[in-house]
Amino acid sequence: AQKVTQAQTEISVVEKEDVTLDCVYETRDTTYYLFWYKQPPSGELVFLIRRNSFDEQNEISGRYSWNFQKSTSSFNFTITASQVVDSAVYFCALSALGGSNYKLTFGKGTLLTVNP
Amino acid sequence: EPEVTQTPSHQVTQMGQEVILRCVPISNHLYFYWYRQILGQKVEFLVSFYNNEISEKSEIFDDQFSVERPDGSNFTLKIRSTKLEDSAMYFCASSVDRAYEQYFGPGTRLTVT
Numbered sequence: 001a002q003k004v005t006q007a008q009t010e011i012s013v014v015e016k017e018d019v020t021l022d023c024v025y026e027t028r029d030t031t032y033y034l035f036w037y038k039q040p041p042s043g044e045l046v047f048l049i050r051r052n053s054f055d056e057q058n059e060i061s062g063r064y065s066w067n068f069q070k071s072t073s074s075f076n077f078t079i080t081a082s083q084v085v086d087s088a089v090y091f092c093a094l095s096a097l098g099g100s101n102y103k104l105t106f107g108k109g110t111l112l113t114v115n116p
Numbered sequence: 117e118p119e120v121t122q123t124p125s126h127q128v129t130q131m132g133q134e135v136i137l138r139c140v141p142i143s144n145h146l147y148f149y150w151y152r153q154i155l156g157q158k159v160e161f162l163v164s165f166y167n168n169e170i171s172e173k174s175e176i177f178d179d180q181f182s183v184e185r186p187d188g189s190n191f192t193l194k195i196r197s198t199k200l201e202d203s204a205m206y207f208c209a210s211s212v213d214r215a216y217e218q219y220f221g222p223g224t225r226l227t228v229t
Contacts, residue, residue, distance in 0.1 A: 035217060040187060043205065097215060
């Protein structure tokens with residue numbers, strides 16, 4: 001069985017603060033993929049990043065960075081110098097390649113509010 | 117940039133009625149999915165579809181649900197006899213391969229009264 005835990009239900013920061021969203025996953029598969037999606041107030045789900053289980057290299061994209069650590073089964077997401085437009089629900093998700101597992105298993109999401 | 121589209125954006129139906137939610141996946145994608153999100157909750161997998169057949173389905177996807185790809189572009193989710201608890205946002209997604217990122221449509225908000 002696969003499971004994704006996002007322990008932070010809500011985070012509120014002031015603009016320009018850095019913020020880290022935590023994600024812990026569980027899977028028995030050795031090959032798997034991790035994702036982050038953003039859901040702004042308008043409701044759509046926007047793909048942010050995909051990582052495979054064999055690549056623990058951290059990734060940076062502009063103000064966004066991701067820290068993947070297999071030793072702690074974590075895939076954390078940091079926003080540097082947050083902006084009001086970053087306000088959204090952020091979902092971490094897992095997809096494993098065991099059997100016919102094509103699906104994404106989502107965490108419950110973290111609501112990030114960035115105040116001006 | 118190619119995107120997944122869904123129609124309608126909002127559907128209101130009475131309990132016991134049939135509804136069909138429509139999706140047009142990204143054209144070169146081969147894997148198609150339906151997810152749902154009950155208000156304020158997490159996104160839940162319903163079904164995946166590849167090569168004109170269901171590849172996996174969740175416990176939620178019971179006999180009241182069916183999916184179809186009637187032509188080369190549309191992908192539909194049918195709920196035969198809607199229940200109040202079917203009220204949710206339904207998202208269609210597609211991916212070029214099963215391990216790749218899934219791109220989601222804007223969703224159809226289904227309200228069952």
